[in-house]
Structure formats: structure tokens, C-alpha cells
Amino acid sequence: MADFVQALDPSKLVLVGTVLAFVTSAFSAPAYNLPIFLFGTYAQESSEAIQSLKAFTFLLAGSMFYDIIWMVNHSQNWFIRTVTILLLVLKVMRPV
Numbered sequence: 811m812a813d814f815v816q817a818l819d820p821s822k823l824v825l826v827g828t829v830l831a832f833v834t835s836a837f838s839a840p841a842y843n844l845p846i847f848l849f850g851t852y853a854q855e856s857s858e859a860i861q862s863l864k865a866f867t868f869l870l871a872g873s874m875f876y877d878i879i880w881m882v883n884h885s886q887n888w889f890i891r892t893v894t895i896l897l898l899v900l901k902v903m904r905p906v
Contacts, residue, residue, distance in 0.1 A: 820854065823900060824847060825851065827850065827900050828847040828848060830897045831844040837886070837890045838884060838887070839893075839894055840880045840894070842873060843873065846866070849862075870901045873901065878898070881894060
């Protein structure tokens with residue numbers, strides 16, 4: 811499993827995360843996911859990427875904790891809840 815995660819392209823993971831965050835942004839979902847993944851898209855394309863990628867990794871780690879708290883305190887449609895959980899799993903799979 812670790813080899814599979816390491817073989818994934820980080821830019822593709824960030825793009826998928828951005829799309830999933832965009833899909834959930836119109837519904838009852840954490841509002842901070844879309845800006846974080848948009849920043850990640852910028853950080854992947856930036857020439858001074860080292861500092862930006864460190865900040866992006868820190869933001870992802872912090873938002874995983876807030877995602878769990880947010881899902882416990884708010885009710886969601888089953889589809890949006892599934893997409894939010896997929897987004898949380900994607901954050902865990904993000905290669906550092």
C-alpha cells in the first residue's frame with residue numbers, strides 16, 4: 811500500500827482534491843477545503859515551491875483534524891458526506 815501511495819502524482823492528487831472541494835462547496839460542507847486545495851494548486855505550480863509546499867502540508871494536516879470535528883457537529887446528505895470522507899482520505903494519502 812505504501813508503494814502505491816508513493817507512486818501517485820502529487821499534482822494529480824491536488825487537482826482531484828480541488829475538484830472534490832469545489833463539488834462540496836455548494837452544499838453543507840467545510841468551507842475551508844476549497845481555499846486550501848486552491849493554494850495547493852498554486853504551490854504545485856509555483857517556482858518557489860518548497861516554502862509553499864511546506865505551508866500546504868501544514869494546512870492539510872490541520873484541516874484533517876477540523877474535518878473530523880466538522881463532520882461530528884454537522885449533518886450532511888449521504889452523497890456529500892461520502893465526498894467529504896473521500897476528501898479526508900485524499901488528505902491522508904497526500905505524499906509529503
